[in-house]
Ligand SMILES: [Zn+2]
């Protein structure tokens with residue numbers, strides 16, 4: 460069977476190996492789609508922290524069951540499945556408290572262990588979810604949307620809130636779509652006018668603000684001086700992370716979804732006066748995956764417009780460089796297997 464390995468930064472290779480066999484408690488799966496995300500782009504570019512090569516990338520997966528034993532999820536051969544790509548230990552303090560998303564021993568497919576850029580893969584049945592009527596394209600975007608779902612659930616968002624979401628990449632876009640379903644008024648921010656137009660026209664955010672144009676002033680006007688009761692950073696940019704709290708109201712919460720590499724600095728009196736609740740949001744849980752699945756089933760997300768690029772895997776290596784460039788208009792690229 461064919462697979463693609465990232466041998467070292469900047470070097471993908473298409474190779475062949477023997478198809479694996481499923482061990483007890485595992486299913487044998489045919490991969491249909493692999494979504495490409497920032498993690499994969501960073502791994503390829505060689506600037507992903509704590510990453511070792513060679514590595515088979517791919518954690519945004521859609522698959523079909525080829526072989527499976529008796530299981531509690533009611534899964535059978537031929538079923539399409541959603542894959543939770545975070546393998547958790549089930550024993551650590553986080554797992555014992557139901558927070559498998561931040562397991563102390565977490566192993567993420569395509570990051571810490573080999574992922575889905577292969578024709579066939581074996582995985583523990585415990586990380587599979589029935590995909591019902593979702594298409595393979597929809598299944599492949601459940602994971603990135605679930606990252607946003609988790610961040611929104613962290614903040615316990617309520618209908619009627621006015622919130623700011625900074626960053627109109629795939630994670631931010633997913634958060635905006637879900638926050639709209641919750642019933643929030645959404646202020647989207649980005650530096651890229653094309654992305655801002657996308658979230659205004661396709662997602663229906665209420666305000667699209669370019670951060671180069673006095674964003675604080677604009678949030679003040681939009682909220683009548685109250686500011687936003689919840690602010691989410693989906694950029695991972697240090698400058699954005701440090702200024703996001705400025706858009707937050709007194710008594711609000713600030714949720715960091717994007718990850719930067721170094722230290723962040725906040726002026727204590729400023730965050731103290733607001734009694735800031737500062738939260739980080741990492742990965743997602745089955746509850747988040749379920750929320751996204753229901754949203755997609757209900758037709759509440761423009762999957763066709765979100766997936767801007769789709770290629771068969773044999774063409775991926777030639778096209779991958781282009782997906783590093785925002786000029787290509789890429790939001791989500793998906794590889795077909
Ligand atoms: Zn991802």
Ligand SMILES: [Zn+2]
Nearest residue numbers: 548551554562
């Ligand atoms: Zn654990």
